[in-house]
Amino acid sequence: MATLELRNVNKTYGSGLPDTLKDIQLKIAEGEFLILVGPSGCGKSTLMNCIAGLENISGGAILVDDADISQMSPKDRDIAMVFQSYALYPTMTVRQNIEFGLKIRKVPKAQIDQEVERVAKLLQIEHLLARKPGQLSGGQQQRVAMGRALARRPKIYLFDEPLSNLDAKLRVEMRTEMKLMHQRLKTTTVYVTHDQIEAMTLGDKVAVMKDGIIQQFGTPKEIYSEPANLFVASFIGSPPMNFIPVKPAGGRGRWHVPLATDLGQLSLPLAAGDADLDQRELILGLRPEQLALAAEGDSAVLQARVEVTEPTGPDTLIFVTINGTKVCCRLAPDLAPAVGEMLKLSFDAGKALLFDAKTGERLARESKTPAEGSAGNVAQFRGR
Ligand SMILES: Nc1ncnc2c1ncn2[C@@H]1O[C@H](COP(=O)(O)OP(=O)(O)OP(=O)(O)O)[C@@H](O)[C@H]1O
Ligand SMILES: [Mg+2]
Structure with a gap:
């Protein structure tokens, strides 16, 4: 040793x-x-x-x-x-x-x-x-x-x-x-x-x-x-992380990212402090398991149409298009809808990642904000 x-x-x-x-x-x-x-x-x-x-x-x-x-x-x-x-x-x-x-x-x-x-x-x-x-x-x-x-x-x-x-x-x-x-x-x-x-x-x-x-x-x-x-x-990760190009809207302290499919829209809130997010090209990173079927009462829900399904055995991979990008969701096989069906997706935004599209670097998370713990479904990032 x-x-x-x-x-x-x-x-x-x-x-x-x-x-x-x-x-x-x-x-x-x-x-x-x-x-x-x-x-x-x-x-x-x-x-x-x-x-x-x-x-x-x-x-x-x-x-x-x-x-x-x-x-x-x-x-x-x-x-x-x-x-x-x-x-x-x-x-x-x-x-x-x-x-x-x-x-x-x-x-x-x-x-x-x-x-x-x-x-x-x-x-x-x-x-x-x-x-x-x-x-x-x-x-x-x-x-x-x-x-x-x-x-x-x-x-x-x-x-x-x-x-x-x-x-x-x-x-x-x-x-x-x-x-x-x-x-x-x-x-x-x-x-x-x-x-x-x-x-x-x-x-x-x-x-x-x-x-x-x-x-x-x-x-x-x-x-x-x-x-x-x-x-x-x-x-790292298989299937790989989804990378969705996003344009944050709002302003200092109240940023959100619009996500859109041909069936609906959602504004995902970001606790991003005073970062000047609208000045940068950003990519939202979501692992396939961070997208789930929405439950009653979920706040962040996006409707999408199922384009492809890939049953792997323990999971079924479902592909939808968000912001013009193909996105993979990993679902339990018995819950997975069929091709063409409408899907209501909820987001585990607390674990979402933001990357700078130009440098590739990940934006650091907010270490401690009042939103953490309380507001749950909020992605948190620090400024530059
Ligand atoms: N003896 C050598 N002389 C010159 N260049 C070499 C030599 N050995 C390796 N290289 C070069 O060094 C680089 C790294 O090679 P290396 O074999 O370390 O890669 P690797 O990460 O192990 O790849 P792989 O996953 O394919 O095994 C390559 O560009 C290779 O062409
Ligand atoms: Mg080698």
Whole structure:
């Protein structure tokens, strides 16, 4: 177990090339599980390789337990990594691949056998131990690569999309196993994934990256409920957050945003203090679950016509058009109306987010206003 800190880490693959990592700053506590997400090519594997020591950094420092390891060779870092490309030794059997790291650390044979048995069972690859990697499917190779890392007890684990090639059922099983294992061993971990559910369920912290820059670093809840900008808001959550262009009306202290469909209109109140909202192009962010069927007595109700329905099993997604934008609402299947029917929607405006369309930044919420708690269904924002 160890703390891991990245201080202003920069990485360029060569002069003339753009920086692949730009001023990366992260700190995770002993035993924490950090999820790293971002679009393809944003620098996730590069960052993992830098932490493992397989790539040199061009600036900054990497600290483990407050000691700078930036110049240390990979084998001295006591970090185990699962590569996106598996990187198994092709001439060795599965057993030999898993044993390798333990053998070079001169672990006694009886203990090696015990470890191999443990991880093979955990990863459901006991029947494959005598095979060579070339005789395995992609998902099987991926599990062997996991086995090789998990057989060791390093200070830090690095996992680069370790479950990406598994079928859906095995992936869910492995996700639970990962969580159980981390609860037991509490090894500091950095884990790259494209999977929303893995990101939300496995991590103590999530770092969202784009173009080599950390866009936001926080708990899964913060990233989901308080995204720093439009990029983070659109990247996390499935189905994604709805973004509705809005033009606030009213004036200082009494702002509201008009929302319109072809069946009706609604003015959603905003507790926006003295912000000069009408001077800016704004986008209202609402998650699909923040739109519900209106109940008797609801104050903020908007009528809309159902254009598309998508039953997913546990939920039914309903699409309507608000302010000219297609908007997704997530409803319970037995309540979902059919295509063409009229729908009365109510808004959980207290959780609505406002973004500046030009900069993409989210407007900070009003920290404490008299409206909070009392007026319930009011979206609250602070000025610039
Ligand atoms: N050895 C290298 N030499 C030059 N450029 C490289 C090298 N390795 C990666 N890059 C570039 O660095 C950028 C980041 O690549 P990286 O593999 O870290 O992305 P990633 O976030 O892991 O993507 P993915 O989700 O597809 O795995 C890309 O533009 C890539 O082309
Ligand atoms: Mg990668």
